Amino acid sequence: MRAVLPGLLLAMLLGALDQTVMAPALPAAAGDLGGLDQMSAVVTAYLVAATVVMPVYGKLGDRFGRKPVMQAAIVIFVAGAVLCGLAGDMGQFVAFRAVQGVGGGGLMIGAQAIIGELVSPRERGRYLGLIGAAYVVAAVGGPLWGGLAVDRLDWRWIFAVYPPLGLVALVLLTVTLRLPAPSAERGRAPVDYLGALTLAVAVVGIVLLGQTREPAFLAVAAAGALAWLVSARRAADPILPLRLFRDRAFAVPVAISLLIGFALFGTITYLPAYLQIALGSSATQAGLLVTALMAGVLVTTVVSGRLITRTGRYKPYPVAGTALATAGLGLLAFADGAGAAAIAGVMLLIGLGVGLVMQVVVTAAQNAVGHADLGTATSTVTFLRQVGASAGVALTGALITWRTAGDVSAADPAAGLPDGVRAAFAEAVPPVLGAMAPLMAVAFVLALALPARPLRTTAYVEEHA
DSSP: OTTTHHHHHHHHHHHHHHHHSHHHHHHHHHHHHTOGGGHHHHHHHHHHHHHHHHHHHHHHHHHHOHHHHHHHHHHHHHHHHHHHHTOOSHHHHHHHHHHHHHHHHHHHHHHHHHHHHHSOTTTGGGGHHHHHHHHHHHHHHHHHHHHHHHHHSOGGGGGGGHHHHHHHHHHHHHHHOOOOOOOOTTTTSOOOHHHHHHHHHHHHHHHHHHHHOOHHHHHHHHHHHHHHHHHHHHOSSOSSOGGGGGSHHHHHHHHHHHHHHHHHHHHHHHHHHHHHHHSOOOHHHHHHHHHHHHHHHHHHHHHHHHHHHHHOOOTHHHHHHHHHHHHHHHHHTTOTTOOHHHHHHHHHHHHHHHHTTHHHHHHHHHHTSOGGGHHHHHHHHHHHHHHHHHHHHHHHHHHHHHHTTTTTTTOOGGGOOOHHHHHHHHHHHHHHHHTTHHHHHHHHHHHHTOOOOOOOOSOHHHHHO
16 A cells, blocks of 8 residues: 555545636636636536546446556546646637546546555545645645636646646556456446446436526436436446445445535535635635635544544544534525635534545445445445536526626626626625535434444455455
8 A cells, every 4th residue: 555655645636636726716717718607617517527437437447447447537637637728718628627527537436446445444544644645735735826826827827737747646556556356246247338328418417407497407317317227227237236225334425425515516616706706805815715624624534534443433423524514504604794714714614524524425335335346336425426516516606697697797807896796796605505504414314324334444455365
């Protein structure tokens, strides 16, 4: 594990940076290329692309090995980042963000599945401090770099860090990563590409429904979901097996992950824009919001990981975490009139809660399945979190646009914003973000129902050795 860790941390850093660096730069990029009403399209393109490929990455890793799949993800991600920096209009930028998302989905799944191979669930807490270093750099460096690039250089410079980091990560993982041969348990069954396609249709329908509120997309989402159910029942090796959901130890973490994604990503995408537009903050100041949230996530992730390693108990942490996150999201409903420092404090509270949940539900889901389903289980948890994130970003953006009645649709932050636009945004955003609290309350109820099973004490590489 120690030899692989540097390359794995760099790969994780690539994905983590992209979750934080874009937020403070989003208003400037959208204003430069097409207007503030296009912000949700930029974010949604990445999230949808990352989401729809996750089950494919998980299944391909189970079937053909995680190393080549991870290498491909790094190459695609970096290529997409370079293209984003060269985009000439909003259509190109959205398309290139989708390309980057195809690679980003593989980075998220690949890193967590590789950790699942190398480290037992019980011992994973020992490494969360080191793994958390990637998120420290992303939490602090990402928003600051994004804000500084906008304030001092140009928003396109935010993509310049990816090629060198990606090259180093690719070389290190190529040299150091050695994993057991993929399981031959279902090796002769064809990959369920039809299942992947139907899942993609369902996800796209959900997101477009949130963006446009057109009933036709509800039919698209329903048709995709129905086609996936039929495919999953008939496929020899489904891309997302229904049998896994019969186990409450797997189904409950997946459901919590879905709700976390919906509430969290809708919030962190639009709060930096709220500070810049409604309160007149700089992009650098707005980026500190994401830093506050990620700092909270890091602290409780590391602390809970060490306590889980010491005690073997994991259920109390998602229960406490969802309660804290519910309280924090509820406070955002009263953000109108609050200063940047107060909002940062609320984001810290939300981050402390989320840090007690996100890694624990992944560990619980991985602990509930066998080695042959490790990648599938990992991708399912992250996939449904990203489904929630995609829908949350799209629906939050649609609600904010609706509440502002188009007042910000043609506004450009670079040209200065009239007081009417600032007032409309200040009034519209807090109630929409506060509406995420009931969803997190449902996650709290689910956490209470999470089975508390003993964690495995041996890693899969040790069992194969």
